Amino acid sequence: MTITVPDTLSAMRDILRAPTADRAELLRSMLEPVRPMYRYAPGEVDPVDMHLRSAGFPLDRDEERCLDALETLAAADALGRMRRALDDGLAALTAAVPDLTVPDITVLFVLGDPADAVFMGPSLGVTGFGGIPGSIMITLWPFPENVARLEATAVHELHHNVRFGPGGVVWDPMTVAVGDHVVSEGLADAFARELYGDGLGRTRIGVPHLHDDAVFTKVVSGLDVTGMENFTSWVLGDTIAENVGGVPVGLPTGAGYSAGNRLADAYLAATGRTAAQAVRADSAKVVATALDHLGRPWSG
Structure with missing residues (x-):
C-alpha cells in the first residue's frame, strides 16, 4: 500500500x-x-x-x-x-x-x-x-x-x-454508539503519544478536562447513545455542536477526547497492549475492561 x-x-x-x-x-x-x-x-x-x-x-x-x-x-x-x-x-x-x-x-x-x-x-x-x-x-x-x-x-x-x-472495526450507522467514537479518539491519541510523547500526542482540545472526573462521568453516561447526529455534542462538546446545529448535552469542548484518553489508558494498562496492537480492538470490550480497571460499573 x-x-x-x-x-x-x-x-x-x-x-x-x-x-x-x-x-x-x-x-x-x-x-x-x-x-x-x-x-x-x-x-x-x-x-x-x-x-x-x-x-x-x-x-x-x-x-x-x-x-x-x-x-x-x-x-x-x-x-x-x-x-x-x-x-x-x-x-x-x-x-x-x-x-x-x-x-x-x-x-x-x-x-x-x-x-x-x-x-x-x-x-x-x-x-x-x-x-x-x-x-x-x-x-x-x-x-x-x-x-x-x-x-x-x-x-x-x-x-x-x-x-x-x-x-x-465496522462503523455501522445503524448501531454505532458514542462509545465507538470516544474509544477511537482515545486509542488514536494513545498511538500518537506512543510515537511522540504525551506533550505532543494528545489532541489539544482534550487536554483541559483530562482529569475532570465530572466530565468523565458525564461522557461515560452517554457511551450507549446511538445516532451519529448526537456524536458532536458528546465528543466535541456543546459549543462546537451548537455551531453545526447539534443539541447541547452539558459538556465542555473536547470532553469525548479527554474521556477517551482515560478509557484507552485504563484498557492498555489492564491488558498490557500498545495502542498500535489495539488498533482494531472492539470498542465495547475496551470500555468494559477500562471501567472494570477503574472500578466503575457500566451497563453497556
Missing part, C-alpha cells in the same frame, strides 16, 4: 493568487483525490461547498493572511514532516499487527479559515477526519502549537483510517 500526500501548499497558493472567479474550480480539482471520503453521504456532495462549510480557507477574502500562513507551513516543512510521520506510523502499526490489511491512503492537508470563530477558538485551529478508509483530511491554521503537533495529528488520523479499514 502507499500513502500519498499531495502538494496542497502549492495548490493553495495557486488558488489564492488566481482570479476570484476561477478559485472554486481550482479548489475542486485540489479536493478531487479525497472525493471517496463522501461516498456514504446521502445525495451528491459538492466538495467545494463542504470545504467552505467545514472551516476551509475562504475563496473571496483574507488572501494575504492565508498566503502568509502557507509560507509558515512551507518553512516548517509541514508536508515533508507529515509524510515521514505517516510512514513511521504505518511501520509501527504493521509491526504490531503483522497481518494488517491497509488500503492506499490519500492525505489532504488544507489551510483553515482564519475568520471562523469556532475553528480558530474552541477548535484551536485544527480539525481532522480519518474515519473513511483510504482518505484523510486535515484542516489546520499554523498556530505554533499546531505546527509542533503536525506529526502527531497525522498519525492520529492514520490510526482511525486503519482501525476502520478492510478487516477492521
Whole structure:
C-alpha cells in the first residue's frame, strides 16, 4: 500500500493568487483525490461547498493572511514532516499487527479559515477526519502549537483510517454508539503519544478536562447513545455542536477526547497492549475492561 500526500501548499497558493472567479474550480480539482471520503453521504456532495462549510480557507477574502500562513507551513516543512510521520506510523502499526490489511491512503492537508470563530477558538485551529478508509483530511491554521503537533495529528488520523479499514472495526450507522467514537479518539491519541510523547500526542482540545472526573462521568453516561447526529455534542462538546446545529448535552469542548484518553489508558494498562496492537480492538470490550480497571460499573 502507499500513502500519498499531495502538494496542497502549492495548490493553495495557486488558488489564492488566481482570479476570484476561477478559485472554486481550482479548489475542486485540489479536493478531487479525497472525493471517496463522501461516498456514504446521502445525495451528491459538492466538495467545494463542504470545504467552505467545514472551516476551509475562504475563496473571496483574507488572501494575504492565508498566503502568509502557507509560507509558515512551507518553512516548517509541514508536508515533508507529515509524510515521514505517516510512514513511521504505518511501520509501527504493521509491526504490531503483522497481518494488517491497509488500503492506499490519500492525505489532504488544507489551510483553515482564519475568520471562523469556532475553528480558530474552541477548535484551536485544527480539525481532522480519518474515519473513511483510504482518505484523510486535515484542516489546520499554523498556530505554533499546531505546527509542533503536525506529526502527531497525522498519525492520529492514520490510526482511525486503519482501525476502520478492510478487516477492521465496522462503523455501522445503524448501531454505532458514542462509545465507538470516544474509544477511537482515545486509542488514536494513545498511538500518537506512543510515537511522540504525551506533550505532543494528545489532541489539544482534550487536554483541559483530562482529569475532570465530572466530565468523565458525564461522557461515560452517554457511551450507549446511538445516532451519529448526537456524536458532536458528546465528543466535541456543546459549543462546537451548537455551531453545526447539534443539541447541547452539558459538556465542555473536547470532553469525548479527554474521556477517551482515560478509557484507552485504563484498557492498555489492564491488558498490557500498545495502542498500535489495539488498533482494531472492539470498542465495547475496551470500555468494559477500562471501567472494570477503574472500578466503575457500566451497563453497556
